[in-house]
Amino acid sequence: QAANPRNTLVILREIDADNYDPPRSTARGAGEVIYMMSDTLVALDFDMQTVRPLLAERWEISPDGKTYTFHLRRDVTFCDGRPMTADDVVYSLNRFIDPATRSPVRWRAGPVKEIRARDQFTVEYELNEPFGELLFQLTLFFASIVDRNSVERLGQNFGVQGFNGTGPYCWASWTPRQEMVLTRHPTYNWGPSGVYQNPAPQVDRVVWRVTPESQTRLAALQTGQGDVTQYIPYIAIQQLRRQPNVRMSQQENYFWDHFMGFKVDKPVVSDPAVRRAINMAVNREAIVRATWFGAATPADAYLNPNVTGFDAEAARLVPRFDQAGAQRVLDEAGWRMGPDGIRVKDGQRATFLVYGIQTQAAQQYLQSMQADLRRIGLEMRIQMWDATVGWGRLATQEFDAFVMSYPYVTATDAFSLYFNSRNRPTPNRMNWNDPETDRALTEAQTSVDPAVRAAAIARAQRIVAENNVWFPVAREQLWVAASARTEGVRAHGIYGIALYKGLDIRLTR
Amino acid sequence: MSATTETEEPIAPPRPGVLARLIREPAAAVSLALVTLIIAAAVFAPLLAPTDPYDNDLSLAMQPPGSEGLPLGADAQGRDMITRLVYGLRVSLLMGFAAVLLGGGLGALLGFLAAFYHRWLDGPIMRLVDILLSFPAILVGLAIAAIFGPGIFSVVLALSVATVPLMARIVRGSAMVVMRLDYIEAARATGMTDARLIWKHLAPNCLSAIFVFATLRFGQVILLGSALSFLGLGAQPPVPELGAMASEGRNFLFFAPHIAVVPCVLIFIVVLAFNVLGDALRDALDPRLRV
Amino acid sequence: MLRHAIQRLILAIPVMFGVLLIGFLLMQVVPTDPATVRAGPTATPDVIAAIRADLGLDEPLYKQFALYVWRLLHGDLGSSIINNVPVSQELGATIGPTLELMFASLFWSIPLGILLGTLAGYWRGSLIDRTIMAISVAGVSVPVFFLGLVLIWFVGFQWQWLPFTGRAGPIWTLDGMLSLILPAVTLGGVFIGPVARMTRTAVLDVLSADHVRTARAKGLTERLVVMRHALRNALVPVITLIGLQIGFLLGGAVVTETVFSWPGVGRLAVGAILSSDFPMAQGTIIVLSMGFIVINLTVDVLYAALDPRIRGA
């Protein structure tokens, strides 16, 4: 039995990221490490609501909501020891929004007019129109501040062969798909106060080890071959909570939802009756239990009730489980049962193809849904893709429906992402194109009056729910498991990432 | 004239048939019975299976073996393991048969041609075989899955491709031996066509080698197929295939081990049965061991 | 001897070339366009076109192949289209662990397999024979991943004797050695069966050969008869067959690496193919099959060392 060396924290995870350049990667696997290697201007607290100072010690918003002025800390240095200045911030943020960088999440920076340095430690962020989400968006790792010299030196290989940020840990080495090693940033003491108790890192080395097999990961954790992981097989969560040698931590304010989206302009699923019937036919309760074993809640609405902007009325519009009702809906819409047990209408078989990124959960619940739908005479064909290829596939029009899971911060954040007609074909893969929705979303984003914003986002929610554009599946919980020698692990959950800056983590042995 | 009479005596005793020699060995008899049983189970899967292989009952998910009405338990979807197993057997065997038939057929053809037209074709064919042989089966599987996407089709194609060079070698080897025998010359001396010569005289006498290899290969193919499924390149859910089932079940190994273990054990039994049968056939067909 | 080795090497060249060609063509028929993969989910057509030109995908196929071989000869296998890491660099990092794993598994399984096979062949028909053969047939029938998972479950998890996640270091460090044990046992475990069976058959063949009878008639001890005359001759076919079975072992290595998170070429290959990282996939496939060819070459040379009839020819 080989325990890990003292002061080396071994973090187990399922998959590796393709690179660690903040604006170029959208993978959670990239974010996990980037948060430890670099900092953002502002940080998000454990309540998932409060924005806290990080690199910016304070900031002001102009009354028209269009200009943000950030005052930077003066004691921050990069891993190579060079002090960080406003130039670095401007460079990093401009690089994020630069089309040449081809960041897939550029829109998260808002409708930027200009980002400029007023002096060595002051940055002005000017928008074309108000963007209420901005501070939330700037907590995400895409907006991490990196060292300009390193980026220019490494070019495409920044975040592949090296990295230089201001985070609590520094890049030591990366063996793709195997292991990522970080070492402590010796002078780091600017951890977000109010979020963490300790502003400085406590561990000398951090090893991110990829262990794809879930059972292996589990066993490794329990035998001390790994210290921390958030990639716990769902089935194990309840059991691990009872284990004395494992410490479990849950984030209650966690918004990570699974859903199935329908391409509303493809045959079969373009029929609202079919979409409604699907929503009614699937026993969400049962499949969520069978997939997550209590580590997720059935999603009976498009959003988490705890999220800012949630509309209860819209939630009531999502149909309840009613298999007989689903049959009736289909019968009324003219879908007749065919000889092979699949319904037919006007010579069209009630069959549709669903794409998904290969995960164990998706595989499990899709099979369950498939069985449920078969009972009402709908055939759902499943095609799963590996993550690297899958995203490309999901940008096409080859499929009729897809499943996905995603993190969000607010209702407006979530809905603007998926239901804005401008976001077709991705991330609006449903091809949802409704002027009314678009208008409501714009209003929710740009209005300065919070009440107007709330009403607008509620309107959008109702439209979408009425049309059954999605089938909401589940709200996942976030758990982190830590070995007995590890203390101070607390699940955070920003962008689905549990450890965030990992500042309070200590090793006792 | 006494030279043209033959006294009344059958010189060799009636030799026991291959079957008789096969079942003389207990292990072989058991394996033969098992193989028959396995094939029968696969063929009559719809009659044997207690439930629909695609119909789930989530309330029964992961019921351990021995639960009421579920002698082997249920899988993560609450589907009866027995149902899944017999249908899985069906898919796996079909996969194996298809691969061995396709790859073996092509390989045998190549082998016959290389041996028969030794002068011109042996070199080119054997170089091709060498090249094919340099791609281990799993690699072929990976490459083909990359081309056609994961699925049964890819697995069958990959395993067929991987079987071709092996079969070609075996057949060539045994055909070369047969080609040296006088009855081939005798047949040629009667003036028959090459096709008839291959079909009537060469091929039947290589059959035992082909048959033995095919049974052994069948086991390997099932094993390889399940390995490909394990790597996520094989049958896609909800299609029941033993390797894919084991692969799915491994996520619950510590909690509901039967989901992975039962298909593994079945794979083991199937492969074992075919291996033992292949070995026994080899012994039964080996002229040196004939009595 | 040396002549023979050189001859075999020259004969292997067209095969290697064929492997290169097939490896290259395989990746050409993949329906996914590498440029789109590299461009990512939000790429516009003009970006994709630019990348195509970058990657040389607009050239005619034979030119691409020629270029590919040319670069290959200069040690350049291209770069990953996913993260732009040179393929040779990744291969360099992963080949060591894979060799370690293969070597360690062969290191114990071949001698043990040969020993078991010889015992079984010598005591043909006895209880020893039957037991050994039962074990080895069973060994041939176990899915590698199953064996690996069972070992993890018992040795690693229940008893906590040995580590089972990844490679803790190079083989010469204690940690590295320990972390190698379970993967090597798994991979070797499925190899013993074939080796034992092949050895048994070969030993049986040789034991019934006339020259063994001659050796006995000389009054040699049974040990000498078996070691010098039976086993020595039996090794010739056994070595050849082992060479052929290396492919099987390579396949097993891919699975073993996945089960044990072993940072080897096999896992790299699976990952690259699953993620349509074509240059990487191509590189791994070529390296693995080249490895196979090299091993077989070695076997051929060994074969000649063991059998003077071949040496002379």
Added chain:
Amino acid sequence: MSETLLEVTGLAKHYPVRKGLIVAKQVGTVRAVDGVSFSVSRGETLALVGESGCGKSTTARLVLRLIEPSAGSIRFEGVDVTRITGAAQRAMRRRMQIVFQDPYASLNPRLTVAETIAEPMLVHGIGDAAARRKRVEELLSLVGLRAFHAQRYPHEFSGGQRQRIGIARALSVQPDLVVCDEPVSALDVSIQAQVVNLLKDLQRRFGLAYLFIAHDLAVVKHVADRVAVMYLGQIVEIGDKRSLFASPRHPYTRALLSAIPHPDPERRGQVKPLGGDLPSPLNPPPGCRFHTRCPFAQERCRREVPELRRLGPGHDAACHFAETLPPAGLDFTGGLSENAAKRLALYAKARAA
């Protein structure tokens, strides 16, 4: 008896020996058969004898065109069979058949005796199924087998019986010439006698001609009308049986004859071994090929290739000194002892009864 059925002139078969890897260079030639000429008349037996590897089987296969000759012509009833193809060749194949040495390898184990015997007829489209069945029965009884044997498989027969089946197959298409490639070498003496008797009997009844290949000179003396002695791919002596055995003119023929041990202890010690081994056909000695082992070899033999010369009526030999060799000193007199002969006569009588 005098009508020439088969005439072979200058027949040669050279196998190139290649070496090299990518481009195989020819580094030598195995002269398996090197300029062989002989003829066989209708109803006659010509025996071909010689040591192992001297090219007997190759000659047989060449005559049947199972392999293509490198040079020379083969005329069957005056038609050059080396040139014909297609239907004409198939027709020719009907007239020449072959019987092999190894009774275990010469029958397809997957075919019944009836199928084996009927196949040549089937290939040549002779008769319908019923006619063929009848013919198979006839042939079986002809070679001393029973009708019920027809449905059995070769493995159910002994070596001698198999050889009979092979003969029946050869006879099924009523050939004129049967090439027998050591048909009795693999058989036990008692069985060998049966088969030899059968072959002679069939020849008498059907007027067959045999090209009879053997290495046992005693058997040859028993069955042949004429004998050709081969050495290293060439015929060194050919002649009428009586004259060849009575006065062998080539030193090699003499050596062969004197190496045979007689089943008669009275004459023990007469066996005179010939020194040395048969040289490789890849590298035959220059001049007379036999000079390396010849006790009478002289300088001329090393340089000059001796031609096959007519030395007496129907008796040719290829030796420069055939006329001047000392007497062979072979003693074939004797025969069975009186006692043995008497008992054998009784045996024959009892057997015939």
Added chain:
Amino acid sequence: MSEDLLRIEGLRTVFRTHGGEVTAVDGVDLSVPRGRTLGIVGESGCGKSVLSLSIMRLVAHPGRIAAGRVLLEGRDLVGLSSAEMRQVRGSQVAMIFQEPMTSLNPVHTVGFQITEAMRAHDPRASATELRERAIEALNRVRIPSPDRRFDEYPHQLSGGMRQRVMIAMALACRPKLLIADEPTTALDVTVQAQILDLLRDLQAETGMSIILITHDLGVVAEMADEVAVMYAGRVVERAEAGAIFGDPMHPYTLGLLGSVPRLDEERETLLAIDGSVPPPFALPKGCRFHPRCPFAAAECKSDQPPLREVVSGHSAACLRAPVEAFAA
């Protein structure tokens, strides 16, 4: 002559097969005098090889010696431990086999295989000494340039040469008895004559006894002092060579003599024996030759004839020998 070197009494060797136990050698009594040659003739499958292997105790599984004694200078080899038997093999009794092609190990040099035989019985000899002795042995069997051949592999030698190597190996430790199991059957007549010549010379030189197994009556007549004729696992006739050929008693021996074509005689048809040798699992009751015997009478079908001395020094296992007494 002098007393016997080897006496075989009631030797019975059986094989366990699927069809039950098969007796390959059935109650054979033989003796080999010192310095003389015993020829054993018989057709294929009559048990000649099994008999010779039984003497060496080399009958492989599933065969075993079921009964009888093999006395070498009075010592029963059947009762020896396997270590003691190893001492006998090679040094006192040596053996050469029919197939010179396969009887040598292809992966070791000729010299190694010869010295190996010497070392097995003289473990203290030095390598150079062994080499010298082996080269001398090769010389003795008239192999040209033996010091070069010493380092060659069997595949580099011709058949006759290999058989000579086998002989050199067998005689390496100067055995008292050499068993030659069809040593010339696979060779051409000219080479056969060389080997027979060699054996005869070596026997004169060393005074060893030889058991020469063959199916060729000519070879027996040429070499043997005494002859035993075997049929279906039993000795059916035994006498001095002259008596066997001059005064054959057993109908089978007669049949053999009649079957061989002879150079010194011309006959239109050969006197063949009808039928063929019965396989060991289908032996007829009574005299095993009776189904093929033209003289067979009723009692031949039921009683197994013992080997009895018909005239002095000449035994035959036939109820009706000599046949003229019964030919009516």
